[in-house]
Amino acid sequence: MKAAQRGDQRALDALLKKHQSRIYAICRKLAGNDADALDATQEAMIAIVKGLDRFDGRAAFTTWSYRVATNACLDELRRRGRRPDPGLPEYEHADDDYLGGRSPRDPGETVSAQLDVDDALNQLPEEFKAPVVLRDMAGLDYAEIAEVLDLAPGTVRSRIARGRGRLADILAGNQNPPDERQST
Amino acid sequence: MTDNTDAFDELVSRYLDAEATADEIARVESDPALLARADEVRAAMAAVAAPVDIPTADLDRIRAAAIAAGTTTPAVTDLAAARVRKLERRNRFLAVAAAFVFIAVGFAAVQNLSTGGDDDEATDASASSESASASEMADSATADEALEMFTDDDDMAEEEADGDMAEATAESDMAEADDMAEEAADEMLEEDLATEDGGGDDAAAAERAGIDVLPDQLEPVASIDDLLVVIDEAYADVVDAPFLGEPFFAVCSEVIDLIVERQDDRTVNVEQAVVMVADELLNVIVALDFAGQRLVITHPIDDCAVSSVVSPEPP
Numbered sequence: 001m002k003a004a005q006r007g008d009q010r011a012l013d014a015l016l017k018k019h020q021s022r023i024y025a026i027c028r029k030l031a032g033n034d035a036d037a038l039d040a041t042q043e044a045m046i047a048i049v050k051g052l053d054r055f056d057g058r059a060a061f062t063t064w065s066y067r068v069a070t071n072a073c074l075d076e077l078r079r080r081g082r083r084p085d086p087g088l089p090e091y092e093h094a095d096d097d098y099l100g101g102r103s104p105r106d107p108g109e110t111v112s113a114q115l116d117v118d119d120a121l122n123q124l125p126e127e128f129k130a131p132v133v134l135r136d137m138a139g140l141d142y143a144e145i146a147e148v149l150d151l152a153p154g155t156v157r158s159r160i161a162r163g164r165g166r167l168a169d170i171l172a173g174n175q176n177p178p179d180e181r182q183s184t
Numbered sequence: 185m186t187d188n189t190d191a192f193d194e195l196v197s198r199y200l201d202a203e204a205t206a207d208e209i210a211r212v213e214s215d216p217a218l219l220a221r222a223d224e225v226r227a228a229m230a231a232v233a234a235p236v237d238i239p240t241a242d243l244d245r246i247r248a249a250a251i252a253a254g255t256t257t258p259a260v261t262d263l264a265a266a267r268v269r270k271l272e273r274r275n276r277f278l279a280v281a282a283a284f285v286f287i288a289v290g291f292a293a294v295q296n297l298s299t300g301g302d303d304d305e306a307t308d309a310s311a312s313s314e315s316a317s318a319s320e321m322a323d324s325a326t327a328d329e330a331l332e333m334f335t336d337d338d339d340m341a342e343e344e345a346d347g348d349m350a351e352a353t354a355e356s357d358m359a360e361a362d363d364m365a366e367e368a369a370d371e372m373l374e375e376d377l378a379t380e381d382g383g384g385d386d387a388a389a390a391e392r393a394g395i396d397v398l399p400d401q402l403e404p405v406a407s408i409d410d411l412l413v414v415i416d417e418a419y420a421d422v423v424d425a426p427f428l429g430e431p432f433f434a435v436c437s438e439v440i441d442l443i444v445e446r447q448d449d450r451t452v453n454v455e456q457a458v459v460m461v462a463d464e465l466l467n468v469i470v471a472l473d474f475a476g477q478r479l480v481i482t483h484p485i486d487d488c489a490v491s492s493v494v495s496p497e498p499p
Binding site for chain 1: 189190192193194196197198221224225227228229231232233234235236238239240242243244246247248249250251253254434436467485486487488
């Protein structure tokens with residue numbers, strides 16, 4: 001870390017290489033598709049490299065880098081301002097299966113399952129999606145997530161709970177959250 | 185679902201995170217609806233936690249690009265260059281400030297000459313104005329007044345004192361201008377040192393820029409020969425390069441050794457870029473000497489120890 005902060009490119013490369021997969025995984029879940037995730041990951045890495053001299057070691061590097069990466073990823077997605085399109089070529093096969101009426105939760109259909117999760121996550125408001133991804137995908141605890149997102153721990157718990165609940169409803173086939181369901 | 189859905193989901197979430205109290209655990213496990221909800225939420229958590237395919241090659245590429253983009257304007261300040269810049273700025277400010285003071289003094293002197301005898305003038309102006317006013321007064325005044333003018337020690341002393349005060353004022357003005365100039369130069373240096381990105385980084389990079397003709401990341405090529413063609417084309421118009429003072433900034437030691445071995449102390453510019461050569465990600469270094477001769481070195485992006493000279497061929 002110190003060597004990387006001093007400008008040692010080899011140390012910097014090793015540091016980024018160690019964390020790049022997890023940073024990408026977070027961005028992939030937040031972005032919902034590979035292309036946007038790679039762009040967001042690159043923006044996140046650039047932000048980490050440029051901000052490394054400001055890292056003072058008070059927080060764990062993991063927590064700090066996730067904070068930088070999450071903010072960079074969300075900023076990139078806001079700039080793009082679009083949702084992942086289930087009709088993209090990479091999802092064609094999964095789309096056919098999904099449209100064939102098969103259960104979206106069939107554990108044997110990996111691509112379809114990923115599409116479902118991407119689509120479901122994409123329907124979550126940003127304030128729920130980020131804490132859920134950091135908790136359930138990245139495995140951060142509530143205190144770390146609070147630090148990453150600059151929120152109170154109680155707010156983090158509440159948003160994770162509500163985000164998980166909404167996600168469960170969407171994946172179970174209840175497309176509208178309970179408080180938005182219209183009577184027919 | 186009832187209006188208590190959010191409250192139930194918070195309870196279920198605590199239960200699944202193993203943060204529920206004993207009572208809460210008992211409540212969930214005794215309620216089929218809550219257990220069913222827990223199953224649904226658990227499935228959602230598992231779906232989010234499902235691993236994603238990691239595109240390692242793409243990540244290696246963008247990692248290299250991020251390092252290149254983030255370190256071409258280094259966060260570490262080149263202190264020697266910063267000191268030179270500070271000195272140059274200070275000298276410029278002092279010159280301008282001195283010019284203003286000189287103009288002000290000169291203007292005052294001219295005014296004194298034209299009005300004839302105002303004692304509140306600067307040193308040079310005082311000296312000339314004294315003689316001018318003395319001769320004028322000698323012409324127009326009575327003999328007694330003229331005698332008084334030239335022999336009155338008190339008057340002379342007073343005029344000398346006034347002249348001294350004017351001189352002191354002028355010197356004080358110069359010193360104040362000097363202090364203001366130095367303070368301004370220090371502020372500009374502080375801004376320089378505090379700059380991290382954006383326009384400030386661009387200004388810093390421009391100030392220390394020598395030769396920078398290669399992009400941070402070159403287009404992929406099939407072979408080293410193709411890479412050398414790209415470098416030749418990029419450097420086609422480069423005749424010479426200004427000496428940066430620290431050409432080896434951010435260059436790893438193994439590469440420095442190779443450069444010094446070939447160019448001795450003639451190196452004036454070193455430029456780096458990242459390039460994919462036949463699916464291998466390399467760092468390419470171009471070292472230019474004062475005769476315009478180029479030395480091209482490459483190494484794998486994460487292994488400086490296997491640096492090798494690719495051009496010119498070893499004798």
